[in-house]
Amino acid sequence: MRFLSKIKTHKTDEELVESLGRGNSSALDELYSRYAQRVTFYCTKMLSDIHKAEDIVHDIFLRLIEKENIVDANRRFSTWIFSSAYNACKNEYRRRQTKEILHEQLDEHIVHLPEFSLSLDRQLFKELLEQELDELSSEHRTVFILRYVEDFPIKEIAAITEIPEGTVKSRLYYCTKKLSEKLHIFSHYYKD
């Protein structure tokens, strides 16, 4: 019985959105715990600004609360929320016009946490990876993060970014090849 009740309480994202539409605050908490961190991280990577990323996430959830039927019934909630984040980041890029790299802000929140200790190799790898990711265009970085951090399938990435699947695959190949060329010096540290 306990097992059954556990299954019953694990609602899908779409069920939670429906429940949120009826004013259920626990549905809001559940959706927030599932997505806030992921979307914040995605936006941080896209904008190199964790404060802006947090603002974007807050605005997305606010729109989810305030607007009726904002999530298309035919789309997955994950697609909707990352699509919203992607568009918000694009708007932010337009607003800025010139990209600003603010490593310090991200490091302030992440690297200086006491439990976050990396080996030197990994630290170097991370720094080089950060640098290479920053050098990618926002379009390439988006597909890269959505594929390898969020594990979205190609089809869903295409839906989020509103580009053809072939373009997603092409961008992924470009990013991966570029990164592997830059990061190949670390390959001997990580055994397959």
Place this chain on the structure above:
Amino acid sequence: MKTYITKEDIPDLASRIPFEQLSEAEQEQIIDLLGSQENYTTMRLAIQQTRVVLQQEMQRVSLPNKAPQSLHNALAQKKKIHFLLQPIPLYQVGIGLAASIAIVFFTISKPMPNTTYVSVPAPTQEVVHVHNFDKDSLISILADSIRNAFGNEKQQTKIVRYYTYKESPTFSAPVITDSERQVDGKVVGNPYGGLDNLPNVMAQNKGVTASENDAVVRFTYREVSMR
């Protein structure tokens, strides 16, 4: 059946399958596309390590498990009424309510077919004026009226002539044409236009009586005025 691999397929393959586990045909194609097995392995490691590093980094983004209070406040402010488990916004409820009231007003409560309007009469005061004139007094009044009302010598002459005729034994009513009754270009409704109350008398179309011997003329008229 031989699988055809494009270079765009390689990242997906590399992220999932080590080079050794690929079929010979796939290995050949990948070497053709990437140049060497090492390049495939490097790409696979890069993907794996990038994934690990980024996911660890994501875990360091510290956010509360629950939504912040500002979002809960926004949710609380958005009050809704539910109908058949479906949320209905408050403004839609308002529109529905207004429409229902309109339907009740225009459909159910039909207007009365024979509407009787009842007016309460204002308090009035009725005064009956009766004026008796003999020939002398009438001529005297008319003479005053003529003097007051007419500046026109011609009209004055006609009216005086009328009473001159009336006083004579061979009295016959003179015919006074419209042109003769004009004062300042307007036709006077009666020859005795100078009397103040004569329009009121004439409007009632009654009240002018005469005794048989024409010695006395009585003007009777009714005046109704608000108190």
